[in-house]
Amino acid sequence: MKTFVAILLLLSIGLVSCQEKKETPNDVQTPETVVPEVITHDEYSGTEPTKPQETEFYEPKVPKVGPGNNGKIPSDAIVLFDGSTLDGWISSRDSTAAKWHLNKDGSMTVADKTGNIQTKQNFGDIQLHIEWRSPAEVQREGQNRGNSGVFLNGIYEVQVLDNNDNDTYVNGQVGSIYKQRSPMAMASVPSGEWNTYDIVYHAPEFNATGGKIKSGTLTVFHNGVLLHDHVEIKGTTPYIGWPKNPSHGKGPLMLQDHGDNSRVSYRNIWVREL
Ligand code: MG
Numbered sequence: 001m002k003t004f005v006a007i008l009l010l011l012s013i014g015l016v017s018c019q020e021k022k023e024t025p026n027d028v029q030t031p032e033t034v035v036p037e038v039i040t041h042d043e044y045s046g047t048e049p050t051k052p053q054e055t056e057f058y059e060p061k062v063p064k065v066g067p068g069n070n071g072k073i074p075s076d077a078i079v080l081f082d083g084s085t086l087d088g089w090i091s092s093r094d095s096t097a098a099k100w101h102l103n104k105d106g107s108m109t110v111a112d113k114t115g116n117i118q119t120k121q122n123f124g125d126i127q128l129h130i131e132w133r134s135p136a137e138v139q140r141e142g143q144n145r146g147n148s149g150v151f152l153n154g155i156y157e158v159q160v161l162d163n164n165d166n167d168t169y170v171n172g173q174v175g176s177i178y179k180q181r182s183p184m185a186m187a188s189v190p191s192g193e194w195n196t197y198d199i200v201y202h203a204p205e206f207n208a209t210g211g212k213i214k215s216g217t218l219t220v221f222h223n224g225v226l227l228h229d230h231v232e233i234k235g236t237t238p239y240i241g242w243p244k245n246p247s248h249g250k251g252p253l254m255l256q257d258h259g260d261n262s263r264v265s266y267r268n269i270w271v272r273e274l
Contacts, residue, residue: 068129073270077129080119080253081269083107092116092154092254100257107133107267110148110257118154118252125274128152128199128253134162135263136192142168146191148264149178149256152201153248157237157256158220160264164191175227177218178237183227194267196223202274203250204233210247 041057049055066075073079080088083106089098092115099114134146146162157178161168163186170176175183175197189195197220204216216233220226235243255266 068270068272071268073129073268074272077270077272078121079270080121081108081266083267086117088120089117090120092118092252103265105267107265109265110255110262112257112261112263113259114257116151116254116256118151118254120252122250122252123153123271123273124203124250126152126199126201126253127272127274128197128201129268129270130197130199130266131194131268132160132197133194133265133267134160134191138162138164138166138191140260141166143172144258144260145262146264147256147258147260147262149258150197150199151254151256152199152218153203153216153251154254155236155246155248155251156201156216156218156233158197158199158218160256162191163188175220175222177220177228177231177233179239180234180237180243181228181231183220183222184229185222185225185227187222187225187227189223197221198224200230200274203248204245206247212245212247 063076066072068074068077083102086098086100086102086108089100090096091098098117100111100117101109103109128150130150132148132150138145143161145166146160148160149157150160151157159172159174159176159178161172161174163174167173169179170182171179173183174186174188199221200217200219202217204212205214207213217230218228218233219230220228233243235245237243253269253271258264
């Protein structure tokens with residue numbers, strides 16, 4: 001009996017010592033902590049690679065986004081106008097409800113002299129998709145034919161104009177950064193048909209005292225044709241005067257009522273924040 005107890009005792013001590021041994025921190029093989037690193041894949045320094053794998057990266061993963069072509073909206077886009085309501089928009093004059101016409105075909109049309117409208121939501125850097133149409137039945141000439149505008153950050157205008165057989169100053173023609181930069185092409189469809197603008201906007205940056213430390217940029221496609229290739233925004237786009245550079249943060253997307261019964265319509269407006 002004594003022998004049996006002694007064996008049990010020895011076994012239990014051995015078991016405890018084994019467990020203790022397993023729990024000894026010094027013996028635990030912990031994997032080396034790996035801190036994720038932002039890999040830019042564009043720093044070509046150090047020893048020249050000799051294997052293909054040395055220049056192939058698998059992290060960080062690229063986010064999957066549903067496609068935004070062929071009339072589809074990217075899965076991560078913010079829809080600003082889908083034809084069902086003007087609820088996301090207000091009058092730029094007095095912040096009351098937007099008074100433009102909501103049409104049965106899923107578009108909206110400038111209501112003459114009701115003023116510009118703008119999104120309730122503010123944005124900084126964005127990818128913007130917007131479709132616009134000038135009336136099939138043309139009226140007037142020059143800047144007074146189908147004039148509207150897409151204002152990034154509420155202050156930088158990409159011109160909307162019916163330029164078909166309708167000359168005007170080139171830095172104010174359709175697709176211009178108004179009075180600042182002519183487009184590289186005139187890519188309008190016939191009056192009365194739908195145009196698309198696809199725009200990439202990067203906002204300028206300002207220091208604490210309001211000085212501009214980095215210019216904004218614009219890239220603009222009109223019906224798939226490149227008009228502006230990451231060009232510098234010089235400042236605001238006034239009708240009269242030089243561009244100005246007031247300090248600002250995020251701002252709305254604004255659409256122009258030119259005040260001359262332009263009857264320009266818009267539809268399918270969405271942005272992706274960058
Ligand atoms: Mg305009």
